[in-house]
Amino acid sequence: MKEYNISTLIAITMDITAENQVKTGTVLLDAVATHDSVRVNVDDKMISLLMSESSSRKDVHEAIKAGALRPDIMPFARQYLQDNLMPKISPLRQDDFCTQIIESMRADKKVSDGFCNTMQNLYANQQYLDFATYADLYALSITNLPSGVVTSPEDMIFLTQESRRCPLDNAELWKKSRKKGTPFIYTYQIIQIYPEDLPDELKPVFNAIHLPPRSLDSDDNRIAVCSNCAKKYLDDPNPDDYRRLVESKRAYKTKQASEKISASSAIEDEIVMIIQAIASIEGGTHLEPFTDVLKIKEKILPENNLLEEAVRNDVVRYYPFIEKQFSLLDDVGMSTFNVIRSEVTTCYEKYEREGLEQSEIVYELTEWLLTANRLGRKLRIAASIVISFFIQNCAVFKPHNLNVDVAELTEESL
Numbered sequence: 001m002k003e004y005n006i007s008t009l010i011a012i013t014m015d016i017t018a019e020n021q022v023k024t025g026t027v028l029l030d031a032v033a034t035h036d037s038v039r040v041n042v043d044d045k046m047i048s049l050l051m052s053e054s055s056s057r058k059d060v061h062e063a064i065k066a067g068a069l070r071p072d073i074m075p076f077a078r079q080y081l082q083d084n085l086m087p088k089i090s091p092l093r094q095d096d097f098c099t100q101i102i103e104s105m106r107a108d109k110k111v112s113d114g115f116c117n118t119m120q121n122l123y124a125n126q127q128y129l130d131f132a133t134y135a136d137l138y139a140l141s142i143t144n145l146p147s148g149v150v151t152s153p154e155d156m157i158f159l160t161q162e163s164r165r166c167p168l169d170n171a172e173l174w175k176k177s178r179k180k181g182t183p184f185i186y187t188y189q190i191i192q193i194y195p196e197d198l199p200d201e202l203k204p205v206f207n208a209i210h211l212p213p214r215s216l217d218s219d220d221n222r223i224a225v226c227s228n229c230a231k232k233y234l235d236d237p238n239p240d241d242y243r244r245l246v247e248s249k250r251a252y253k254t255k256q257a258s259e260k261i262s263a264s265s266a267i268e269d270e271i272v273m274i275i276q277a278i279a280s281i282e283g284g285t286h287l288e289p290f291t292d293v294l295k296i297k298e299k300i301l302p303e304n305n306l307l308e309e310a311v312r313n314d315v316v317r318y319y320p321f322i323e324k325q326f327s328l329l330d331d332v333g334m335s336t337f338n339v340i341r342s343e344v345t346t347c348y349e350k351y352e353r354e355g356l357e358q359s360e361i362v363y364e365l366t367e368w369l370l371t372a373n374r375l376g377r378k379l380r381i382a383a384s385i386v387i388s389f390f391i392q393n394c395a396v397f398k399p400h401n402l403n404v405d406v407a408e409l410t411e412e413s414l
């Protein structure tokens with residue numbers, strides 16, 4: 001675990017005391033929440049929202065958070081934990097409790113070394129009650145939200161898998177927000193398809209439907225569902241829902257595989273179209289003179305950087321294919337190839353001297369390639385792959401030699 005906060009502490013404490021999430025969370029929060037000056041009602045829902053693995057995770061209630069930092073509440077919390085938490089920690093697990101907390105604090109860069117050392121000393125001196133009090137008040141006082149992001153990229157992958165709809169009841173997993181600054185409201189949670197804590201008596205029924213994957217933490221066992229269904233399924237996993245989750249995961253994977261195949265053959269077709277267009281050019285081609293650096297910079301949007309990254313990967317992937325297409329051309333085609341190559345080389349070197357990034361040059365040359373050959377913008381990705389191929393040629397190819405050793409072209413050289 002890379003973060004230390006209340007959800008971490010609840011998870012560790014659950015394991016040590018062998019109590020459920022709600023009971024454990026309630027004890028840890030009530031140490032502050034039941035104080036006369038705080039008086040916050042802690043319920044099941046509050047605990048499950050604190051523990052959510054997705055962006056629906058909530059922060060600690062403000063009054064509890066503020067209370068955890070008040071010196072006058074500390075003795076109260078200490079007494080509360082002495083009565084309600086310490087009796088549940090077996091002497092056999094006391095060391096585990098302390099070392100797991102210290103380890104997760106040390107792994108979290110936001111926890112200062114000084115505080116980690118304080119905890120280490122309390123543990124070394126066997127001041128277990130003070131240790132637990134500090135661990136709890138500290139966890140309650142800091143943010144419980146996952147580090148800085150609304151939704152992790154990983155979450156997005158699981159979300160798009162379900163095309164925004166819950167596989168169990170078809171509810172929307174996220175919707176546009178009307179509030180400024182928050183573009184989306186997320187209403188999903190990522191759950192395990194085969195639940196880790198599945199009761200033993202249900203295992204044969206579940207296994208008969210579909211055997212669990214070797215690791216329950218693997219992506220194959222994770223799926224996004226709406227918060228309502230997540231809660232229902234986690235509290236009461238039933239075979240019907242399990243079957244539907246397994247099936248929608250399988251359907252998604254099949255769809256993904258077929259999309260991958262058709263996408264890659266579409267790109268290859270487009271590359272062939274571009275190369276044929278290049279080969280049919282009569283006479284020399286001329287690049288528009290380079291005029292305005294700013295104009296290009298404006299055109300490069302941040303999302304294009306990701307595209308360029310993808311293009312770089314594509315060049316590695318399509319390099320042998322492009323090379324083969326060119327070698328299939330007749331002599332005329334070959335000489336066109338040489339013309340294009342020298343044009344691209346000249347232009348690339350010129351733009352490079354002007355201080356443009358390679359991605360900007362690829363962008364500009366792609367536009368040129370499409371315009372010069374009267375090709376539609378639809379072919380932009382394929383065209384940028386071809387341009388990247390030529391740019392790599394400038395650096396890697398020996399003059400008038402097409403028989404380059406592809407193996408020499410490592411990802412690094414791109």
Ligand SMILES: [Zn+2]
Pocket residue numbers: 166167168169170171225226227228229230
């Ligand atoms: Zn649902």
